[in-house]
Amino acid sequence: MPIANCKRCQRIFNKTRRDICPDCIAEEDAAFVAVRAYLREHKDATMAQVTEDTEVEIGIIISLIQDGRLILRDNPNLTYPCARCGAPTQAGRYCADCAKELTHELSVARTRLQKDGQGDAKRIGFYSKP
Ligand SMILES: [Zn+2]
Ligand SMILES: [Zn+2]
Incomplete structure (x- = not known):
């Protein structure tokens, strides 16, 4: 086991x-x-x-x-502090602003990867929820 x-x-x-x-x-x-x-x-x-x-x-x-x-x-x-900026948060790891920014960064990263033609799944996974 x-x-x-x-x-x-x-x-x-x-x-x-x-x-x-x-x-x-x-x-x-x-x-x-x-x-x-x-x-x-x-x-x-x-x-x-x-x-x-x-x-x-x-x-x-x-x-x-x-x-x-x-x-x-x-x-x-x-509330508890956002894991990224410390703002009061009530759900998830990040406040609404950071969640929005991270989603944006993620989509930018995805677009970049698509352009490069090669992905790094581990790096993308860093932004997604555990
Ligand atoms: Zn234990
Ligand atoms: Zn935040």
């Missing part, structure tokens, strides 16, 4: 389709339930309030949002 290092706690585990170990998955699931319930009650909560009241690590909350499990439609104050 293939093994891997857990992305979160670094422990070695039998690899599944997730890149974190079963313990961390359980922890993340519990965190998801707690944070979702909290946000339903506190629609104007900020990230600082959520982490303080639920005792869930900010990194877990962000990964739940980036994975698309936690949707912040009703929670306008809950």
Whole structure:
């Protein structure tokens, strides 16, 4: 059975389709339930309030949002910094502006590659979501 290092706690585990170990998955699931319930009650909560009241690590909350499990439609104050420019973001890795720019850069890169007639799939993949 293939093994891997857990992305979160670094422990070695039998690899599944997730890149974190079963313990961390359980922890993340519990965190998801707690944070979702909290946000339903506190629609104007900020990230600082959520982490303080639920005792869930900010990194877990962000990964739940980036994975698309936690949707912040009703929670306008809950934001985290864009991975590129640091602007407040509510979904994905990048703010709306950076997402737009990156999409533009990607299409420019694609056009350039098409002109060159040779592709570098790895470089293109850098811009797409993991
Ligand atoms: Zn783990
Ligand atoms: Zn940004």
